[in-house]
Amino acid sequence: MATLKEKLLHEVSPGIVAEARSKVTIVGVGQVGMACAISILQSNIADDVTLIDVMEEKVKGEVMDLQHGSLFLKTSKITAAKDYSDTANSRLCIITAGVRQNEGESRLNLVQRNVEVFKNIIPNLTKYSPNSILLVVSNPVDILTYVAWKLSGFPSHRVLGSGTNLDSARFRFLMGEKLKINSTSVHGYIIGEHGDSSVPVWSGANVAGVNLQSINPEMEQQDPDGWKEIHKKVVDSAYEVIKLKGYTSWAIGLSVSSLTQSILKNLRTVNPVSTLVKDIHGITENVFLSLPCILGSPGVCGVLRQPLQQRESEQLRKSAATLWSIQKDLKL
C-alpha cells in the first residue's frame, strides 16, 4: 500500500544521504549560544547547526522553536544533540558554555570554574570532529582559548577566540555615533586582551583612509573631544549592558556569526581575534591575545604585521605577562 509520500514523489536518487559540508556545532544554549545560533541561521552560512548543552530539555525546546521557523530559514538541518556523537564532522565548533560573569565580577575571576567545564567539552568535541576549528567565546576568552588549545592538541591555527572582534565593533559603533557616520565606514582596531586591558590602536583609526590621529594629534593626550572616553566606554560596555539587562547576547551573537561566515566561506577577511601571539610584538609567553588575523577555511591563515607604537606594544606585553601568571597555575 503506497504511502502518500510515495504517491506524491518519484524518488530519483534513492539512498544517497546528503552529507553536511558546513556543519556548525554550538556548545551552550544560554543567551550567548542562542544569539549565535539565530544570527548564524539568519545569515544562511551553515547547512547544519547542531546545539549541545548539559541541560537536555532546554536544548530540545530551543531547537524545536528554531525548527518551527524553518519556513523563514535556509539551513536545512537544525539538531538538538543527545550526546557528542551528534556533533560529528563539524567544520566549526563554537564554545559558549561556561559560567556567566556576575555583576561586577571581572573576567579573570571566572577562570578555574570554566576550566573544569572545558575539560568535559573539548576532548569530546575533538573526538568527533578531529579536523574542525574551535572558536571559543566563553570568558575569560583569551585564557580559555589557551585552555581549549592545550586540551585539544590541535595546531594553534585551528583554535581561536572571539576576542576583541566585539570590542572593535563597539569601538566602531561609538566612533560612528560621534562622527554621524555608519560604523562600517569608520575603521579602528582594539587588540590585546578582551577585557579591562584591551588596546585601542589609535594610530590606525581612520575614515576613508584619513587618519584621525593625524588631524587631531591631541587625541590620546589632552583629548578635548573626549575620544579616549570611547575606549573606556568599550571596556565598560559589557558591565553596562549586564547591569541593565542581566547579560549581553545580541552583539556577541552577531559578531560570532560574522567570524563564522569568514571561516566557512573562506573569505580571508581580517578580524581581530584571539590567537597564539608568542614571538609577535616581543611576546615570549604561550598566550592568546587578539591581533588582526586573516580568517578562512583553515582557521587563522595569517596575522597582520600591524605597526604599533611603543606604548601599545608595551601594553600587549604587560597583558601577556598577566595572562601567563594566571595560566601557569591552571590545573589542566
Next chain:
Amino acid sequence: MMDLQHGSLFLRTPKIVADKDYSVTANSKLVVVTAGARQQEGESRLNLVQRNVNIFKFIIPNIVKYSPDCILLVVSNPVDILTYVAWKLSGFPRHRVIGSGCNLDSARFRYLMGERLNLHASSCHGWVVGEHGDSSVPVWSGVNVAGVSLKSLNPDMGTEKDKENWKEVHKQVVDSAYEVIKLKGYTSWAIGMSVADLAQTILKNLRKVHPVSTMVKGMHHISDEVFLSVPCVLSNSGISDVVNMTLKAEEEDQLKKSASTLWAIQKELQF
C-alpha cells in the same frame, strides 16, 4: 537597546532606539505589540484576556497619539481577541489593525509537512486558519506540493480513518507552543521570524498572501465583530484584500464556532 546597537557593524539598521516615553515612537509606519502577560505552562491563551486588555488600555492610545497613520500588528495572546481590542481602542480602520494570528501556525504546519515528505518547508503548502489556538482549522483541501493536492492522493487525510494520521500534524501545531514552553519556558525564535516575515511584506509593499487575523464579520456566514485568521493580501497600507477560501461545510462550521467562542469572551470585556 545597547546590546543591539553594539551589533550595528553587522546590521543595516542605522537607528535603534529604546525608551519608556511613547514620543520616541512618533511617525512609525508599523507598530508591533508584543507586550502583555505571558502564557504559563498549561495555560490556554483565552485565560490571559482581561490581564492583557488592561495593559492595552494604556498602550494603544499612546501609540495612536504619536503615529496616527501607522499599521498596528498585534502579537500578544490571545491574539485574535487582543487584535479586536486594539481595533476598538485605536479607532483605526480595520485594514490597519492586523493580528499575527495563524502566520506562525501555518509555518509550523509547513515545517512538519516538510519533515514528513523530506522537502523544504517553503515547497510545502498548507494553510491553517481561524483562531490562533486550540480551535485553529487546517484546510486539508488546500494542502499541496507543486499544486498536487495531497488529499487527492490520500482521500482520508485529515480524518480519523487516515492510516498515516496526517491529523496528527495539525494536533502537533496546536500543541507546539505548550511543548516548547514546557521545554524552554517560552517561545521566541519562530514567532520572531514569522513577525519579521509579515513586517517585510508590509514595509516593502510586497502584496504577499499571509494567514493573519482580521475582522471577518460578513465572511463565511460570521455575523459577530470578531478577528480570525484568513488569507490576506498585505501591502504598505495594511490588509488590502482577503482571499475567499472555498471551505468544506465542517471547516466553515469550525470557523463559526471559533467566532462564537471569541465573541462570548469579547462581549464581557471592560473597555
